[in-house]
Amino acid sequence: MVNKPYPLLEVDELCVSFALSGGNPLRWNRPRLHAVNGVSLRMQPGETLGLVGESGSGKSTLGRAILQLEASTSGSVRFDGRNITHGLSSDITRLRRQTAMIFQDPFASLNPRQTIGASIAEVLRVHHKVPATAVAARVAELLTQVGLRPAQGNCRPGALSGGQCQRAGIARALALEPRLIVADECVAALDVSIQGQIINLLMDLREQMGLAILFIAHDLAIVRRLCDRVAVMYLGRIVEEGPVEQVFQTPRHPYTAALVAAIPELDPDLPLPAQPLVGEPPSPIAIPSGCAFHPRCQFARPACRTGPIPVTRHLAEHAFACVLDRTAGEFPLPFD
Ligand SMILES: Nc1ncnc2c1ncn2[C@@H]1O[C@H](COP(=O)(O)OP(=O)(O)OP(=O)(O)O)[C@@H](O)[C@H]1O
Ligand SMILES: [Mg+2]
Incomplete structure (x- = not known):
């Protein structure tokens, strides 16, 4: 593949906030919930980026804002070199044609009254992917590609298992021939063995089609297996990002x-961490000053509480927003 001078996806200082209900809707300073708070990231064609973080950290909102399914408050998204956030409607149409989302609930993402074949055919027709006479053959091809039998195209979602439905959802996403897929917790609702099958399918598709995948997940073990890089979100910000093995073996943010x-599969013989993550993340309506993680960080210093938001530091491809120096022993690794 010829290397283009720019990444497939460039997100810069993206913010998404929601006006809170109640109060005077005309008040200019009505309180807002900052779901995504200045996120910058890059994705190359064919790359799989894991996006992890506790519930409410803003992962889904970020994924939706990247695909322009959620309005951003500020910042920019560039797709294939074109600015989408302030772009031409033709660029947004192009983004819609080249990106797709796979959701957690495979049943909810398909129309229960439509056969899965019809729902895949709809995408092919709407986006003029193949001539009308070739639609049926392409539907059969897509179903085969995701490990379903072409005859299963005649089934409605209710007649399929969760894993089969997720495969159908992936086939529908693939009908677009996307260059980027945002997979939001797409295996979380499935049994462990089925999860493995869907992960293998995504890995195969990435190989065959050079798909870039933004893989949103709670399960770090799966992210480690599937992803090239990982970004860790906390209260709307990316606090650490880098190659998966580097981040998992030498995390630089507490x-x-x-x-x-807390990854159980890492080594079942290891004792559980002495200081696991305590408490819940604070509300994104009242983000703590300084480093937003400081109320839960056992290594926090006064500057972490009252100082500025930590700047993102870089060690080659590894980026982290923490003032502590792990190599100087300012906080131990989980395995130290
Ligand atoms: N449409 C909305 N209106 C108001 N608040 C919202 C809206 N969508 C999301 N939020 C809030 O934004 C924050 C981030 O939500 P988001 O769904 O992006 O988190 P998440 O990391 O995907 O969580 P989970 O892991 O549970 O899926 C949460 O506090 C959520 O309540
Ligand atoms: Mg989510």
Whole structure:
């Protein structure tokens, strides 16, 4: 593949906030919930980026805002070199044609009254992917590609298992021939063995089609298996990002270290971490000053509480927003 001078996806300082209900709707300073708070990231064609973080950290909102399914408050998204956030409607149409989303609930993402074949055919027709006479053959091809039998195209979602429905959802996404897929917790609702099958399918598709995948997940073990890089979100910000093995083996943010320490599959013989992640994340309506993680960080210093938001530091491809120096022993690794 010829390397283009720009990444497939460039997100810069993206913010998404929601006006809170109640109060005077005309008040200019009505309180807002900052779901995504200045996120920057890059994705190359064919790359799989894991996006992890506790519930409410803003992962789905970020995924939707990247695909322009959620309005951003500020910042920019560039897809294939074109600015989408302030772009031409033709660029947004192009983004819609080249991106797709796979959701957690495979049943909810398909029309229960339509056969899965019809729902895949609809995408092919709407986006003029193949001539009308070739639609049926392409539907059969897509079903086969995701490990379903072409005859299963005649089934409605209710007649299929969760795993089969998720395969159908992936076939529908693939009908677009996307270059980027946002997979939001797409295996979380499935049994473990089926999860493995869907992960293998995504890995195969990435190989065959050079798909870039933004893989949103709670399960760090799956992210480690599937992804090239991982970004860790906390209260709307990316606090650490880098190559998967580097981040998992030498996390540089105490939040990541706590998440990594809690991965059960890492080594079942290891004792559980002495200091697991305690408490719940604070509300994104009242984000703590300084480093937003400080109320839960056992290594926090006064500057973490009252100082500025930590700047993102870089060690080659590894980026982290923490003032502590792990190599100087300022916080131990989960495995130290
Ligand atoms: N449409 C909305 N209106 C108001 N608040 C919203 C809206 N959508 C999301 N939020 C809030 O934004 C924050 C981030 O939500 P989001 O769904 O992006 O988190 P998440 O990381 O995907 O969580 P989970 O892991 O549970 O899926 C949460 O506090 C959520 O309540
Ligand atoms: Mg979510």
